[in-house]
Amino acid sequence: MSRQQLSSEAHKNLPHANPLSVAQMSDLLEAALARQPRTALEIGCGAGGFSIELAKRQDVHVVALDTNPYALERAMAAASKAQLIGTVEFCQKPAADFNGEPVDLLVCIGASQAFGTPRQALQALRGLLAPNGTLVFAELSWSAKPPSEYLQYLATSEGDYWTAKEAEHVFAEAGLKVETIMIASADSWAQYEAGVLHGRLEFAKTIAPDQAAEIVEMSTEWFRLYEAHGRHCLGFLACVATRSDGEPGV
Structure with missing residues (x-):
């Protein structure tokens, strides 16, 4: 059992692998397609839902990257059954290995760790965008000041993420203009x-007892700390931004 397999199994029965609502993800899809992109890149595509929907709706060529072979297996199976107008090319490789041309549309939902911190990710993603390209970016944010013990558990610092009020300034520092902001609701987060907890515990029932015990302990501790701290300070923020300076990627 690997962490990648656990992650894939944990999200298997969820509509998507983040705390946004189904309606919000639909709105992100509409925003992504608004400028009628011809080329797109998704970082951390997971089971492929967003990339597949792009290609179902529009004649766009999507390159979808992930390092998780279990998620990609599901993505390719789903794509093979879908009626696509465009095309989707799934690739098992780190985002840093992408060497294609800058794209019209760039999607990075909960996958900023591919470039380091979220702030570092924005800088890197800007360089992958064609002039006037669109970025759909979603990641953890702060809804309140996080306690130090929770930061230590997450192995992060308060400065790695930002609040909704700070988003426009943070994106502007990276040369991006925010057009739309969406915030996951408390109910959506809780669901x-x-x-995820249910998916992890169900998967634990199918594997060897020693590995199962480790998963149960890790999963219940994460959920306990989320209930105690995370739900009071964590947010999930999605931004649709544009690179409007007209300069080539850097």
Whole structure:
């Protein structure tokens, strides 16, 4: 059992692998397609839902990257059954290995760790965008000041993420203009965390007892700390931004 397999199984029965609502993800899809992109890149595509929907709706060529072979297996199976107008090319490789041309549309939802911190990710992603390209970016944010013990558990610092009020300034520093902001609701967050916990515990029932015990302990501790701290200070923020300076990627 690997962490990648656990992650894939934990999200298997969820509509998507983040705390946004189904309606919000639909709105992100509409925003992504608004400028009628011809080329797109998704970082951390997971089971492929967003990339597949792009290609179902529009004649766009999507390159979808992930390092998780279990998620990609599901993505390719789903794509093979879908009626696509465009095309989707799934690739198992780190985002840093992408060497294609800058794209019209760039999607990075909960996958900023591919470039380091979220702030570092924005700088890197800007360089992958064609002039006037669109970025759909979603990641953890702060809804309140996090306690130090929770930061230590997450192995992060308060400066790695930002609040909704700070988003426009943070994106502007990276040369991006925010057009739309969406915030996961408390109910959507709670449903997501409960769904991930359920998926992990169900998977634990199918594997060897020693590995199962480790998963149960890790999963219940994460959920306990989320209930105690995370739900009071964590947010999940999605931004649709544009690179409007007209300069080539850097």
